[in-house]
Amino acid sequence: MEIGEPPMTKSTSSGGTGHCLCGAVRYRYEGEPVTIGLCQCDRCQRQSGSAFLIGVIFPRDAVTIEGKLATYETRLDGKNRLWRHFCPTCGSAVSITLDRYPEIRSMMGGTLDDKTKINPRFSVWSSAGQPWIRMPEGIACFEDYPEGTFGG
Numbered sequence: 790m791e792i793g794e795p796p797m798t799k800s801t802s803s804g805g806t807g808h809c810l811c812g813a814v815r816y817r818y819e820g821e822p823v824t825i826g827l828c829q830c831d832r833c834q835r836q837s838g839s840a841f842l843i844g845v846i847f848p849r850d851a852v853t854i855e856g857k858l859a860t861y862e863t864r865l866d867g868k869n870r871l872w873r874h875f876c877p878t879c880g881s882a883v884s885i886t887l888d889r890y891p892e893i894r895s896m897m898g899g900t901l902d903d904k905t906k907i908n909p910r911f912s913v914w915s916s917a918g919q920p921w922i923r924m925p926e927g928i929a930c931f932e933d934y935p936e937g938t939f940g941g
């Protein structure tokens with residue numbers, strides 16, 4: 790950082806950090822997200838305890854995670870595996886990985902330190918969404934999960 794550079798310029802710089810609620814799990818990402826999407830499916834509502842999950846998608850090797858994550862494995866359609874990684878101490882949802890898209894890693898938006906990075910482009914499973922949800926213009930809403938929206 791140059792001397793006299795105001796701290797606000799940090800939000801425009803590339804890369805950043807994040808952590809779970811208790812801080813036992815921390816991570817750093819290089820570069821910017823590939824894309825950012827919301828998922829309103831019933832499973833993501835249950836895991837997040839909220840109305841939707843915020844998936845901030847990075848290339849897998851752009852994210853370095855420190856600390857121990859617990860993992861809950863599910864199978865989609867009885868075959869494709871999806872792993873929900875969470876902090877075993879505080880329960881924060883931290884990351885999702887999928888065997889169908891091994892080259893990406895989704896970080897949960899609420900765990901980013903710089904929330905100005907979160908600029909959702911789309912929402913999937915709006916058909917399962919809570920009825921009061923109204924997405925702003927500019928967020929493409931899909932009734933289901935079109936192939937490749939998160940996977941790039």
Ligand SMILES: [Zn+2]
Nearest residue numbers: 809811876879
């Ligand atoms: Zn934690």
Ligand SMILES: [Zn+2]
Nearest residue numbers: 828829830833
């Ligand atoms: Zn979901």
